Amino acid sequence: MNRRKALSRVCGAVALAAGLALSPAARAADKLLVRLDFSPWGMHGAMHLALQKGWFKQAGLEVEVQDGTGTINTLQLLAAGQVDVGQVALGTMAVAKENGLDLMSIAGFARTGDLAVLMDEKQGVKSPKDLAGKKIVCFTTSPWAPFIDPFLKVNGLSRSEVSVVMVAPSAMVSTYASGNSDGLMTQAPFGQPMVRKTRPASALLLADSGISFPSYGLVATPSTIKDKGEALRKFVDVQLRAWKYIYDGHIDEAVAAIIADRPNAKLDPDVLREQLQAYRPFFESPSKPGLAFGVQTDADWKAAIETLEKTGQIKPGRVPADYYTNALLPN
Structure with a gap:
């Protein structure tokens, strides 16, 4: 091996070692485009708090958050591949899936129907x-x-x-x-x-x-889960930690983050605060109270499937695994 080749290999090894030593924020960030259900309101607290505190960047993510014009519109954009993640009503996602949109819930927040x-x-x-x-x-x-x-x-x-x-x-x-x-x-x-x-x-x-189904959670397409699985894992982890932080006594910080992120929206902090407070009981799983945030259960989804079948929203024969995965949640 001549000296030039040897030097090249040494330099390459040094560069690799330096790259591995970089913090997640210092490496090239994984980009995710997130769309919410509607214009700013309390349930957007975890998203804006994570942006304001830089938690996405610390996880090595570059996250853009769009306001929405309704859950259905967000689901359509997801299925069309125009956004990566949606925060939407999961019961509506199940109906949209029945109508041909290829979607999957990757985390459940408000797991009781609201x-x-x-x-x-x-x-x-x-x-x-x-x-x-x-x-x-x-x-x-x-x-x-x-x-x-x-x-x-x-x-x-x-x-x-x-x-x-x-x-x-x-x-x-x-x-x-x-x-x-x-x-x-x-x-x-x-x-x-x-x-x-x-x-x-x-x-x-x-x-x-007697009409029961889960409410707000995170949704992506199977193809996005496959192609951006690691980025989605980081994203979900940040959101779950943000929700836990909020309900551990930091609701006012979430309110301030929403207002700081959307300064022209003329938001009432009292309304945002009350919305966050009111949603806390709905974060409980109907089948398993006390379950960690984000985790979805077969029992909750079986109840939803039964409801949606009875009301003619989905065809018989669906199973919980058709609608959700816990694979992206922290271990």
Whole structure:
């Protein structure tokens, strides 16, 4: 071996050793494009907190976070390969999968169903039967949309008895708050804090009508899981640690992070704080309370599958493994 070749090998070895010694943040970062369900609100806390504190960068990730225009739109963009990860309603993901979108949940946060009909407290609505003759607003890309008719049917109601009016997403809360509707279809922990100061609302949870499925979590396509598995593992780990940090007494930090990341959104910190507080009980697994954040169970998904089959949202024969994986969670 001549001196030139020997020197070249030595230099290569030194460069390799130096590369291995670099911290994750110093190496080329793995890029991920993340899309949320909607415009900024409390459930985005872990995402913005991780951005503000630099936790993604520390994990060797370059993460761009987009606001969304509804869960359905985010799912469509995921399936089309235009984004890598979506934070969306998992029950809606299951319906979208039935309609041909190749998707998989990789972490579950709000594992208890949160969809509800919110009604003016003064109306004294106690059960779904009391909704007859009422005007309720929703929007077409809402997680509620696939479940409106099944919810009415299971409670012996129809669209002719309950007026469900579709409005723009941005107009739904204001339509209710101004008195132009009797109620709204939304997530209870999202909506009740939004209207508390103007027109306090009671909640009829969809789960109380026997319609049960998981709420918010992270979704990717099988191809993205295959191609960017290591980056997704890092991403999921950061998000789980962020949620634990938030609920270990740091909700106000999450609120501040959302506002700092979206300074032009005119966000009410009280609403964001109340949304985060209200969501904590929904983070529990219905089948296994106390389960670590992110972990999904066959039992929870079996209940969801049964519900979705009964309501005609999916065909018989589906199994939990069709919808979720825990493979990307920390060991």
